Amino acid sequence: MLEILEDLKLDDEGNYIINKNTGEIKGNDWKQKKEQNILLVESYQRLGMENRAKKTKNCGSYLEFTKYKNGQKKLTQAYFCKDRLCGMCNWRKSNKMRGQLTQIIEEIKERDPKLKYLFLTLTIKNCSGDDLGKTITKLIEGQRKLLKYKKVNNNLVGTFRALEITVAKDGKYHPHLHLLLAVEPSYFYRKGKNYIAQKEWSLLWQKALKVDYIPVVDIKRAKGNNGVVEVAKYTVKATDYINANNKALTDERVIVLSKALKGRRLLSYTGIFKEIKKELMLVDIEDKDVDLIGAGENKQEDEGIKEVYVWYLGFNPICNKKEFNYYKRKT
Numbered sequence: 001m002l003e004i005l006e007d008l009k010l011d012d013e014g015n016y017i018i019n020k021n022t023g024e025i026k027g028n029d030w031k032q033k034k035e036q037n038i039l040l041v042e043s044y045q046r047l048g049m050e051n052r053a054k055k056t057k058n059c060g061s062y063l064e065f066t067k068y069k070n071g072q073k074k075l076t077q078a079y080f081c082k083d084r085l086c087g088m089c090n091w092r093k094s095n096k097m098r099g100q101l102t103q104i105i106e107e108i109k110e111r112d113p114k115l116k117y118l119f120l121t122l123t124i125k126n127c128s129g130d131d132l133g134k135t136i137t138k139l140i141e142g143q144r145k146l147l148k149y150k151k152v153n154n155n156l157v158g159t160f161r162a163l164e165i166t167v168a169k170d171g172k173y174h175p176h177l178h179l180l181l182a183v184e185p186s187y188f189y190r191k192g193k194n195y196i197a198q199k200e201w202s203l204l205w206q207k208a209l210k211v212d213y214i215p216v217v218d219i220k221r222a223k224g225n226n227g228v229v230e231v232a233k234y235t236v237k238a239t240d241y242i243n244a245n246n247k248a249l250t251d252e253r254v255i256v257l258s259k260a261l262k263g264r265r266l267l268s269y270t271g272i273f274k275e276i277k278k279e280l281m282l283v284d285i286e287d288k289d290v291d292l293i294g295a296g297e298n299k300q301e302d303e304g305i306k307e308v309y310v311w312y313l314g315f316n317p318i319c320n321k322k323e324f325n326y327y328k329r330k331t
């Protein structure tokens, strides 16, 4: 009988551990992501995007984990395609981004423990697929302008920004920006005219965006690591555009998102975030050479035991039928 890859999740240090408790786990992440990846490959093939299909096809098909004496299990060898619409890669990227941001913030806290953090979400009216590209441009230009306003800029020490595009229930696109702002504590001195209340943020955003409606803005204090988790989302969620039951819709959205994201930088770091990212020599997540295998770089004391899982058609003893899954390769 073949052994199936068990549910895996990241621990606090970014290592893969076997989840023995049920409850907080979302399910078999690897299998789910690989299934999404295959549906994407099929869409690329239908759309005649052969090169992209070829590159994306083997993403995550081979996974080599190493089990160490201390009980940790880490992914140590794999191929990831890094395609911008690949759900497998975007899952890896957001894990990596979360790890990096946590590192950056810990370093900022060491150097300047007085700094405070804000979590800011900037939105714009939902748009059609045809308008997605120019709506994103407008959103990013507006954001640059907003951060230059004197009242915003006065207390600002640095920012991290991630673009996210979701698909609304009516099929329209909802591009928006998640920002983590590091501000001087003086931002909260209400009497000192530094503090910007929710309403004022909305008005400033309306002005920067140059629109005739009041756009939705969400601003809140980011405490602990909550801010990091909320902001470290990777641009697109495969569940928004991969629909196993609707190939036409999948293809349409794949085209729209591919066009809108082409050549665009999706993440941005300024001020103290940028400086510390550079000092810690953190790799660029959008770089084509980024390593999506390891999340943390902590060394292990022993060589460990290798476990290899491959994606292929086999007999799944859990559902008692033949299916594609990750099966353990016999050593």
Ligand SMILES: [Zn+2]
Pocket: 037, 056, 059, 060, 080, 081, 082, 083, 086, 087, 088, 089, 090
């Ligand atoms: Zn991939």
